Amino acid sequence: EAGVVQSPRYKIIEKKQPVAFWCNPISGHNTLYWYLQNLGQGPELLIRYENEEAVDDSQLPKDRFSAERLKGVDSTLKIQPAELGDSAVYLCASSLEAGGSNEQFFGPGTRLTVL
Amino acid sequence: AQSVTQPDIHITVSEGASLELRCNYSYGATPYLFWYVQSPGQGLQLLLKYFSGDTLVQGIKGFEAEFKRSQSSFNLRKPSVHWSDAAEYFCAVNGGYNKLIFGAGTRLAVHP
Numbered sequence: 358e359a360g361v362v363q364s365p366r367y368k369i370i371e372k373k374q375p376v377a378f379w380c381n382p383i384s385g386h387n388t389l390y391w392y393l394q395n396l397g398q399g400p401e402l403l404i405r406y407e408n409e410e411a412v413d414d415s416q417l418p419k420d421r422f423s424a425e426r427l428k429g430v431d432s433t434l435k436i437q438p439a440e441l442g443d444s445a446v447y448l449c450a451s452s453l454e455a456g457g458s459n460e461q462f463f464g465p466g467t468r469l470t471v472l
Numbered sequence: 473a474q475s476v477t478q479p480d481i482h483i484t485v486s487e488g489a490s491l492e493l494r495c496n497y498s499y500g501a502t503p504y505l506f507w508y509v510q511s512p513g514q515g516l517q518l519l520l521k522y523f524s525g526d527t528l529v530q531g532i533k534g535f536e537a538e539f540k541r542s543q544s545s546f547n548l549r550k551p552s553v554h555w556s557d558a559a560e561y562f563c564a565v566n567g568g569y570n571k572l573i574f575g576a577g578t579r580l581a582v583h584p
Contacts, residue, residue: 361515388570399476399562399574400516413571448515455570458504458523463515 359383361464363449369470375437378467382431382451389426390461391434392448400448406432407455436469444471474499474567478575485553486583493548493578495563504566505546507537510577511559519561522546533557558582 362381370376382389388407392400403422405413408429417424421440426432436443446466452459475498485491497503504523508516520531527539537548546563560577567573 398576399564400572401574402571405571452570459570460518460521461570461572463517465513465515
């Protein structure tokens with residue numbers, strides 16, 4: 358069974374440029390998460406989807422970040438415009454459902470460098 | 473507010489030695505607790521989890537963890553470390569609605 362797929366794995370852009378990350382969750386997983394992991398820190402939740410609905414986006418900086426999960430399968434996270442402080446690893450995870458006992462499976466992440 | 477503290481940023485052990493990584497949490501109700509491992513360039517892999525019942529839980533790769541409610545701790549242990557265990561380890565608590573709250577991580581180095 359394929360795991361959570363993310364692309365690209367690495368991205369280098371100049372500040373003020375837009376950037377997008379793509380995530381394909383494990384087949385059948387209804388819940389999808391985007392996490393931000395700064396260097397030397399643990400991941401922090403940005404947004405959680407249940408199917409195509411964003412049910413928790415309280416930590417998403419909505420002035421520059423946006424996300425979508427059309428058709429409730431794969432998802433895209435966008436930053437426009439990127440700032441130097443956005444350099445980090447962006448992790449996608451999925452779980453069967455949203456209950457607390459459901460294991461979250463993580464993708465390898467996209468490492469973003471903003472110059 | 474829920475939080476997780478991992479007091480040790482870096483730990484170095486010799487191969488074959490025992491290991492204990494500390495984790496303290498702050499959570500009002502009975503927590504769901506997790507330990508994840510992250511190797512360089514890899515996503516997080518679940519080592520073990522605690523929901524209820526036996527406070528000593530067994531995980532993959534020979535790891536175990538003990539939940540101590542009185543100490544708000546969930547320390548990870550391994551009796552004999554292998555060089556391949558070198559990685560970063562994250563403790564996490566489910567902060568409700570499956571929102572994982574992670575500690576800052578402990579980076580483990582293993583000397584041959």
